[in-house]
Amino acid sequence: xxxxxxxxxxxxxxxxxxxxxxxxxxxxxxxxxxxxxxxxxxxxxxxxxxxxxxxxxxxxxxxxxxxxxxxxxxxxxxxxxxxxxxxxxxxxxxxxxxxxxxxxxxxxxxxxxxxxxxxxxxxxxxxxxxxxxxxxxxxxxxxxxxxxxxxxxxxxxxxxxxxxxxxxxxxxxxxxxxxxxxxxxxxxxxxxxxxxxxxxxxxxxxxxxxxxxxxxxxxxxxxxxxxxxxxxxxxxxxxxxxxxxxxxxxxxxxxxxxxxxxxxxxxxxxxxxxxxxxxxxxxxxxxxxxxxxxxxxxxxxxxxxxxxxxxxxxxxxxxxxxxxxxxxxxxxxxxxxxxxxxxxxxxxxxxxxxxxxxxxxxxxxxxxxxxxxxxxxxxxxxxxxxxxxxxxxxxxxxxxxxxxxxxxxxxxxxxxxxxxxxxxxxxxxxxxxxxxxxxxxxxxxxxxxxxxxxxx
Amino acid sequence: xxxxxxxxxxxxxxxxxxxxxxxxxxxxxxxxxxxxxxxxxxxxxxxxxxxxxxxxxxxxxxxxxxxxxxxxxxxxxxxxxxxxxxxxxxxxxxxxxxxxxxxxxxxxxxxxxxxxxxxxxxxxxxxxxxxxxxxxxxxxxxxxxxxxxxxxxxxxxxxxxxxxxxxxxxxxxxxxxxxxxxxxxxxxxxxxxxxxxxxxxxxxxxxxxxxxxxxxxxxxxxxxxxxxxxxxxxxxxxxxxxxxxxxxxxxxxxxxxxxxxxxxxxxxxxxxxxxxxxxxxxxxxxxxxxxxxxxxxxxxxxxxxxxxxxxxxxxxxxxxxxxxxxxxxxxxxxxxxxxxxxxxxxxxxxxxxxxxxxxxxxxxxxxxxxxxxxxxxxxxxxxxxxxxxxxxxxxxxxxxxxxxxxxxxxxxxxxxxxxxxxxxxxxxxxxxxxxxxxxxxxxxxxxxxxxxxxxx
Numbered sequence: 001x002x003x004x005x006x007x008x009x010x011x012x013x014x015x016x017x018x019x020x021x022x023x024x025x026x027x028x029x030x031x032x033x034x035x036x037x038x039x040x041x042x043x044x045x046x047x048x049x050x051x052x053x054x055x056x057x058x059x060x061x062x063x064x065x066x067x068x069x070x071x072x073x074x075x076x077x078x079x080x081x082x083x084x085x086x087x088x089x090x091x092x093x094x095x096x097x098x099x100x101x102x103x104x105x106x107x108x109x110x111x112x113x114x115x116x117x118x119x120x121x122x123x124x125x126x127x128x129x130x131x132x133x134x135x136x137x138x139x140x141x142x143x144x145x146x147x148x149x150x151x152x153x154x155x156x157x158x159x160x161x162x163x164x165x166x167x168x169x170x171x172x173x174x175x176x177x178x179x180x181x182x183x184x185x186x187x188x189x190x191x192x193x194x195x196x197x198x199x200x201x202x203x204x205x206x207x208x209x210x211x212x213x214x215x216x217x218x219x220x221x222x223x224x225x226x227x228x229x230x231x232x233x234x235x236x237x238x239x240x241x242x243x244x245x246x247x248x249x250x251x252x253x254x255x256x257x258x259x260x261x262x263x264x265x266x267x268x269x270x271x272x273x274x275x276x277x278x279x280x281x282x283x284x285x286x287x288x289x290x291x292x293x294x295x296x297x298x299x300x301x302x303x304x305x306x307x308x309x310x311x312x313x314x315x316x317x318x319x320x321x322x323x324x325x326x327x328x329x330x331x332x333x334x335x336x337x338x339x340x341x342x343x344x345x346x347x348x349x350x351x352x353x354x355x356x357x358x359x360x361x362x363x364x365x366x367x368x369x370x371x372x373x374x375x376x377x378x379x380x381x382x383x384x385x386x387x388x389x390x391x392x393x394x395x396x397x398x399x400x401x402x403x404x405x406x407x408x409x410x411x412x413x414x415x416x417x418x419x420x421x422x423x424x425x426x427x428x429x430x431x432x433x434x435x436x437x438x439x440x441x442x443x444x445x446x447x448x449x450x451x452x453x454x455x456x
Numbered sequence: 457x458x459x460x461x462x463x464x465x466x467x468x469x470x471x472x473x474x475x476x477x478x479x480x481x482x483x484x485x486x487x488x489x490x491x492x493x494x495x496x497x498x499x500x501x502x503x504x505x506x507x508x509x510x511x512x513x514x515x516x517x518x519x520x521x522x523x524x525x526x527x528x529x530x531x532x533x534x535x536x537x538x539x540x541x542x543x544x545x546x547x548x549x550x551x552x553x554x555x556x557x558x559x560x561x562x563x564x565x566x567x568x569x570x571x572x573x574x575x576x577x578x579x580x581x582x583x584x585x586x587x588x589x590x591x592x593x594x595x596x597x598x599x600x601x602x603x604x605x606x607x608x609x610x611x612x613x614x615x616x617x618x619x620x621x622x623x624x625x626x627x628x629x630x631x632x633x634x635x636x637x638x639x640x641x642x643x644x645x646x647x648x649x650x651x652x653x654x655x656x657x658x659x660x661x662x663x664x665x666x667x668x669x670x671x672x673x674x675x676x677x678x679x680x681x682x683x684x685x686x687x688x689x690x691x692x693x694x695x696x697x698x699x700x701x702x703x704x705x706x707x708x709x710x711x712x713x714x715x716x717x718x719x720x721x722x723x724x725x726x727x728x729x730x731x732x733x734x735x736x737x738x739x740x741x742x743x744x745x746x747x748x749x750x751x752x753x754x755x756x757x758x759x760x761x762x763x764x765x766x767x768x769x770x771x772x773x774x775x776x777x778x779x780x781x782x783x784x785x786x787x788x789x790x791x792x793x794x795x796x797x798x799x800x801x802x803x804x805x806x807x808x809x810x811x812x813x814x815x816x817x818x819x820x821x822x823x824x825x826x827x828x829x830x831x832x833x834x835x836x837x838x839x840x841x842x843x844x845x846x847x848x849x850x851x852x853x854x855x856x857x858x859x860x861x862x863x864x865x866x867x868x869x870x871x872x873x874x875x876x877x878x879x880x881x882x883x884x885x886x887x888x889x890x891x892x893x894x895x896x897x898x899x900x901x902x903x904x905x906x907x908x909x910x911x912x
Contacts, residue, residue, distance in 0.1 A: 103698065104694050104803035148643050154641060177885045181801065181863045182863055183799055184614075184833070185833045185869050187869055187872070188866060188872065189654075190651060191650060191653065215698060216700065217700075243671065285748075346562075346638075346640060376640060407637045409642050409643075412640075412642060416644065427644065428634070432633055432645070432648060433645070436645050439895055439898055440646075442898060454645070
């Protein structure tokens with residue numbers, strides 16, 4: 001195994017940590033306690049400041065066959081950043097420069113350790129807009145790319161993948177390579193950039209990212225629509241999508257869950273009535289345009305038996321609603337055994353909800369569920385009581401099975417990380433996994449980079 | 457090598473052709489004569505009707521190490537569909553079913569041999585919209601995916617990649633696998649679907665495709681803007697993009713080129729004045745919205761010294777302009793030695809045009825150029841005279857070199873096919889090509905599928 005001294009020789013004395021006490025916060029991520037993998041006993045934390053330093057570390061590790069785990073902001077919830085075997089933990093936190101907001105190309109160039117929050121600030125200061133917003137602004141952009149983060153705004157703009165235009169990557173064998181660039185079209189060979197997106201840190205260490213930006217929208221509005229039943233809310237969603245309006249986001253939440261988050265934040269959920277809510281965010285070139293969209297959406301919701309429709313137009317009012325929504329996971333985290341991330345064809349989301357209800361009824365448990373309704377992406381929350389009753393795995397696998405039967409997947413945006421790998425036998429087309437393992441071997445012949453993460 | 461009899465045993469007697477005379481039209485594609493690779497002497501043409509038949513053919517070929525080339529509509533212009541060594545030519549023409557237009561999920565499911573034209577008809581009949589339009593409607597959808605086709609409408613909607621949601625693929629080793637589905641989010645492992653997109657037929661035979669659709673737009677308008685100089689036109693483009701308006705397309709054409717196409721079609725190019733033109737297509741939810749966008753674009757063009765702005769609102773009028781634009785390549789084809797596909801950061805397109813002009817001046821030749829201006833994607837046309845003068849390769853490489861220096865690529869939408877492979881030494885990051893060759897080997901250990909295509 002690589003020694004502290006060797007690493008110090010590359011990054012300098014101040015940037016290697018071997019004292020366990022001083023690296024505690026690096027040994028966990030946002031995965032719920034019950035599912036979070038245990039970190040290995042012998043871990044050295046290293047903080048390189050450049051792609052060149054990352055390259056030297058990986059060359060050394062590859063030569064000595066020492067595992068290297070990559071850590072961004074530690075906001076993942078599938079255990080992908082945790083060093084599960086002895087080795088080196090490489091934090092990207094010092095790769096924190098916003099290199100350029102390029103207005104004329106509508107792109108931003110950032111080092112991979114820049115947080116989503118810092119990047120958004122820089123982009124906004126330049127009068128531009130970066131659409132995806134997966135939630136926690138402490139996430140590093142390298143992690144957002146490695147995990148192909150999704151989030152609420154995928155309805156109009158798609159997931160992270162759609163915004164990545166170029167990557168600088170250090171391969172497990174140490175070479176620094178560039179994929180893509182400030183380009184809108186690129187057919188120069190197999191698209192390795194798209195392979196790195198959602199590679200979970202298993203194929204290379206991302207050190208730089210070029211994202212596409214959008215011009216700022218001039219107007220936005222948020223509709224908070226109340227229903228007295230889950231299904232009435234969920235069944236409205238496909239109708240909105242077919243109407244020709246493309247909202248920025250369509251979120252589904254339930255009263256019991258959203259109130260926990262509001263209480264924790266010391267805020268009030270603005271809807272007084274209802275048990276289930278749709279949150280529809282509209283954006284456009286002018287207030288008139290957004291207003292016209294809002295009218296059309298309201299009519300659809302009324303036809304679908306909404307009990308109340310609240311329209312938030314002021315920026316602050318909208319931000320508050322979103323704040324409460326985005327903190328749901330954090331506020332539930334302590335009670336959780338696991339949060340699932342099943343994704344089905346968008347029109348099947350009502351059926352999928354039925355199946356979750358059915359499983360809950362059969363096992364006599366409560367399964368709070370919310371999610372990105374327009375994307376067919378649901379997050380059933382498996383509470384600690386399931387683990388106590390010894391039925392956690394069984395409930396989980398039944399929900400997975402239902403998603404697969406509907407043509408879905410067990411993860412739409414959270415990724416496989418470490419904690420999803422044991423249940424992949426449920427997924428069809430075994431040959432697919434052989435190909436992935438083959439690709440892993442091409443990139444990482446000695447299996448040193450995040451071994452056991454992202455592919456099994 | 458596989459025998460005719462063996463193939464007949466799989467697909468039936470009627471669907472195997474060994475007579476050279478009867479397969480002539482299968483031995484060429486739309487590549488300009490001067491560049492088109494010669495087909496091999498011993499080719500057997502086979503036309504399977506199902507993924508199961510494709511699987512049996514590939515299993516057999518893999519066992520006997522017989523090369524198999526895949527052919528869709530034959531509309532490619534880089535020689536990727538031509539059997540360059542002895543073997544089997546597999547045409548997807550009988551995989552021609554539009555399986556389903558799924559309105560509730562906004563998706564269409566098609567076999568890979570369906571033409572773009574047939575699919576568009578089916579989608580339109582269902583009241584939906586498939587945005588990408590790479591030009592020739594005779595292209596098979598499998599080819600569009602395998603080549604990640606681009607085209608004029610990428611400005612607003614992106615390239616083919618953005619619309620592919622699922623694939624059924626037969627691997628070179630014969631397994632039939634599914635990637636993706638009717639899904640908007642999918643992070644279940646490395647994204648092999650995105651690897652197959654733009655694999656050029658080298659990693660698997662695509663047999664089925666699920667595309668995402670959009671709701672139909674209610675209104676559209678086309679601006680035809682005339683300039684008396686190349687650069688005034690080109691320099692307008694970044695300004696339009698930064699204005700917040702996202703046109704469906706922004707095309708750049710020049711009078712001498714567009715008039716050849718118009719003449720050939722027996723039509724008149726509607727702009728009387730000017731030498732260089734921008735063609736801006738706007739779409740929106742209402743006529744008012746499109747009108748407002750048109751006003752804004754017109755103002756920007758006037759500020760940039762446009763000499764004339766023509767607004768086409770009637771569907772037929774718009775279709776005529778686009779028809780003339782889309783036939784430019786076909787009308788020039790007989791005079792061509794090669795058509796390039798360089799792509800640079802969008803704001804560098806004016807500089808790239810300068811470099812093309814400079815090369816043309818230095819070699820004392822004319823290089824007609826047009827392209828997808830907003831995508832940074834230009835098609836300099838190298839005429840037959842360059843080949844006659846013996847300067848074709850040199851001119852080509854100088855233009856490539858200029859594109860690479862600007863952070864560009866030698867192909868944005870046409871792909872590498874066969875004819876671009878010899879010049880890849882110009883592209884940096886040699887390690888990238890090693891990885892691609894490694895991936896090819898994982899999928900196709902015996903190198904039977906389209907050997908020499910898509911990767912070198």
